[in-house]
Amino acid sequence: MKPCTSAAASAITVLAVALTATACSGEPEKTEDRPTRSSNYGYRPPLPVYKVAQDVTFDSPTLRKAQKAGKLVIGVKNDQPFLGFQDADGKRSGFDIEIAKMIAADLGFPTGMIEFKTIDTSGREASIAAGDVDLYVGTYTINDERKKKVGFAGPYFMAGVDLLVRKDDRTIGGPYSLEGKTVCSVKGSTALGEIKKADYNTTTVEALKYSECVRQLLGGGVDAVTTDDAILMGYAAQSPDKLKVVGNPFTEEPYGVGMNKDDEALRDAVSDAIEAHDENGDHEKAYNATLGLSGSKFDGTPLVQRY
DSSP: OOOOOHHHHHTOOOOEEEOOOOTTTOOOOEEEOSOOOBTTTBOOOOOOOOOOOSSOOOSOHHHHHHHHHTSEEEEEOSEETTTEEEOTTSOEESHHHHHHHHHHHHTTOOGGGEEEEEOOGGGHHHHHHTTSOSEEOSSOBOOHHHHTTSEEEEEEEEEOEEEEEETTOOSOSSGGGOTTOEEEEETTOHHHHHHTSTTTOOEEEEESSHHHHHHHHHHTSOSEEEEEHHHHHHHHHHSTTTEEEOOOOOSOEEEEEEEOTTOHHHHHHHHHHHHHHHHTTHHHHHHHTTGGGGTOOOOOOOOOOOO
């Protein structure tokens, strides 16, 4: 897929969401297609409209449970700007939210039949194992250790661990310049495990949410925040005069959709959905209207890895 062109970028509009989809209609949610201004980020490209599949059937206990309940429960983040964010009015937005919507549509669930549930990083595996969520879409890196506990479809995005620092900091240019400094990350994250390695010789602070780390950074309590670059770009975009991303990623973090480890049919169906929305252009359009606004560049969708 090709990155956003300058012509496309010049036509930025903002979505005015009209959640008119209902459980009985099966129609996709409606969007306003005339330009509308966002008070926070100017104009945005419109989000895609996802066609809801009808009469979906395959041998998945998770799907059967969701169909019986009349809703698909999806775990997400709520404090990551442009990825998974919930505002003061309860409205959710971001690239992960759009990925969740397009997958749900292919499973036969319009947006009005999705129950989004905020689950923080440290609680993801337990929530999936307990059946509290049917899917999890929230900057969830696929790795072999996690595959022992949950199933993954994807990846749908490739991130890399980076560093967020104060705008006037000229001493940190990458992980090996952190010696003697204090770095904050979230419990259970791959970034925390990485930065704890003896190679970096740094002091770590563990938080429950990345927003807590950012508050400590702004207040001078820590020298840097580490997590995936896509997440950090969102926080930097919120405080461009105070924060910056170093821009020297030192890992690869393939984001996947988490689910019950033994539900192979669901895993295949979600992988099919990711590939289909990549091919029809929804993936890139959703990216440009969400994560792309943070300054993060669209580099194409990674190949889905089936297992």
